[in-house]
Amino acid sequence: MLKVAVLVSGGGTNLQAIMDAIDNKTIRNAEIAGVISNNAGAYALERARAKGIEARCVSPKQYDNRELFNKALLEETQKLNPDLIVLAGFLVAIPPAMVEAFPYRIINIHPSLIPSFCGKGFYGLKVHEAALARGVKVTGATVHFVDEGTDTGKIILQKPVMVEEGDTPEILQRRVMEQAEWIILPKAIDMIANGELKLG
């Protein structure tokens, strides 16, 4: 059984997709060991608790400096003893020590087809704003391993999504979630849990 730690900053729709996929066996042989958010008000924490999953906040506000926060984040994650760490909309830079502690054991979902609209500054709605500003007709989402760079790690899965006439960043964000993120993130976890993808 693959033990998964989910790190999330916001509403937790990707977390929900993972929980649903475990329930309906789209993800086989995996369970969520716990959920961590940097944001005490994240609805993702409620989603987890409603399912009886351990959920806690580790916020930079609780610590005097970034180093102490990074240390706490790593420690709280390690307490869950995860086989895999899933960044499911986690808007915090992953400390290098965590990347080092979990080589090829951290995956991230990014709401574009990397290498388009990724790297520093491209997160959340900004990704879709940039895609619409460039006038692309195809966007999508990417699941990738996390390395020391920003969105530079090995790509696991990508799924394209067509941009439509009249799309706003919000509408496009939702469509990319529904048509890509909620499908490929659970699929990547299932592949890893069942040895269909080499970790490293």
Added chain:
Amino acid sequence: MLKVAVLVSGGGTNLQAIMDAIDNKTIRNAEIAGVISNNAGAYALERARAKGIEARCVSPKQYDNRELFNKALLEETQKLNPDLIVLAGFLVAIPPAMVEAFPYRIINIHPSLIPSFCGKGFYGLKVHEAALARGVKVTGATVHFVDEGTDTGKIILQKPVMVEEGDTPEILQRRVMEQAEWIILPKAIDMIANGELKLG
């Protein structure tokens, strides 16, 4: 009837796709006014002549310097009196004077999903080599207007193509042609010929 000038450097499979689409009425209300290649040995020239289409070579080798070549290229293109110039695998930088002479009247096909793998240095097989090196799972092709930059013009159409296990740059190049380029380039010409896309 939209008069189209096609500029091409190589084998001319995109030219063939355009000619076929005109024959089978996938492209309506357009005709090829002529084909120009920078390469005297381009098979594209033979394809055109076999259809009774005017085809000529304008090679940098025929001119003492780049300026004279650029001038000749513009003049030969203007002689065709085209409503639209289609770069169908034309591996020559379009002279600024030509962009100025044909605003929103020059379109290009690029074998990736712009803004991925585009700009200076990304042409032909190099695009697919770069895509495979980055490990993307989705690539595709883009039809865009040509402006003063390299692959920076307004996007008209894009179509995604999945990368498959075992793809080489050559195999991927062929699949992107078949599944994307030969479809969206004729479609863009048809849209322009029939007023379904504003030119500028």
